[in-house]
Amino acid sequence: MLEFAVLGILHDSPMHGYQLRKRLRELLGWMRAISFGSLYPTLRRLQRAGLISEDLSADTAWDGTRGRQRRARKVYRLTAAGKQRFAELAADSGPAACDDESFGVHLVFFARTPASARMRILEGRRRRVEERREGLRCALARPGEGIDHYTRALQQQGLEASEHEVRWLNELIAHERAEQGFESK
Amino acid sequence: MLEFAVLGILHDSPMHGYQLRKRLRELLGWMRAISFGSLYPTLRRLQRAGLISEDLSADTAWDGTRGRQRRARKVYRLTAAGKQRFAELAADSGPAACDDESFGVHLVFFARTPASARMRILEGRRRRVEERREGLRCALARPGEGIDHYTRALQQQGLEASEHEVRWLNELIAHERAEQGFESK
């Protein structure tokens, strides 16, 4: 998850750790802010795996106006292997990709995801949410013993949220199809 | 989290592990199904901590009709210390209690949570969701570079979900207040 997000962000442009984290919260910060304690080890791991390269920033090491030295920053950039790995992860439309969090990350990088994979992911996510929706409909239909009104309220809210998300996904899917149709003309 | 959920369920009635897991998914399964690999170690831990007691089921060890022996099941029940611990956890309205998952678990056990704590938790959750909502409104207001239409769609969906949840929380809070007013008459 973090690996995928990091590769996705570096796909756009090289960046150093601190900057990366800011971009991370800008893009998916409202889902979760990630901590340095997991970011830096991840960067090191990716570097060791040859997916990103690390070099001390040359361009910003010196402040041109005053010739003062800034703290050296490590700038990470995607390698060819990293691009390939990103492509693999982005195209993965398995069950794991349909989790709340994971789906969000995938969607953020849709611009760099092939159209066919986008479709599979959207449909996989829709199926997932539909299942949750059906489960909740079922639970609400038969009252079941030991389910108090608070729990029912929570289930009701979950049901409405699911219904809303399915509608949203339907729109996205329709939009995708329209674009694909347009492109293949 | 698991600890809290287990204590909450055993608060109602003693149960063995397998049964506990079913109840767990019945109550909050649509958020996440927990695995035995984490349930059993948790039960052991709680037992060692003196929060639950474990005894081999006497009532079901023998099938009365045929005198056949079932596999011995360990039935867990809440101890006095366990009840106290549950009360502590249930009354905790700190930031951790306002997370998506944690809030759901708290709500499910609201029937065994004092009214004042219920109020604090609901308001804490509302504030949390309002913050997310404001963050998203802000993000959507200023387009920001490098935010494509997929990301924006996700943010828009997040915003609508937040707005919906705030309305839902407002209803719950109003309902709580009405009940409290009624009771104190």
Place this chain on the structure above:
DNA sequence: TTCGTCATGTAATGGGTTACATGATTAC
């Protein structure tokens, strides 16, 4: 001079997962 933010990292811990191992009971 002190506070906030930039910047990078380590260590200990937590809270879960999957996969594996075992075996009885029930329904077809």
Place this chain on the structure above:
DNA sequence: GTAATCATGTAACCCATTACATGACGAA
């Protein structure tokens, strides 16, 4: 007889967190 479900557990692992440690730079 064979598959599903009941029932309990262990071991290896994963991915993240918090707390800690360090230090430079800019602004008040």
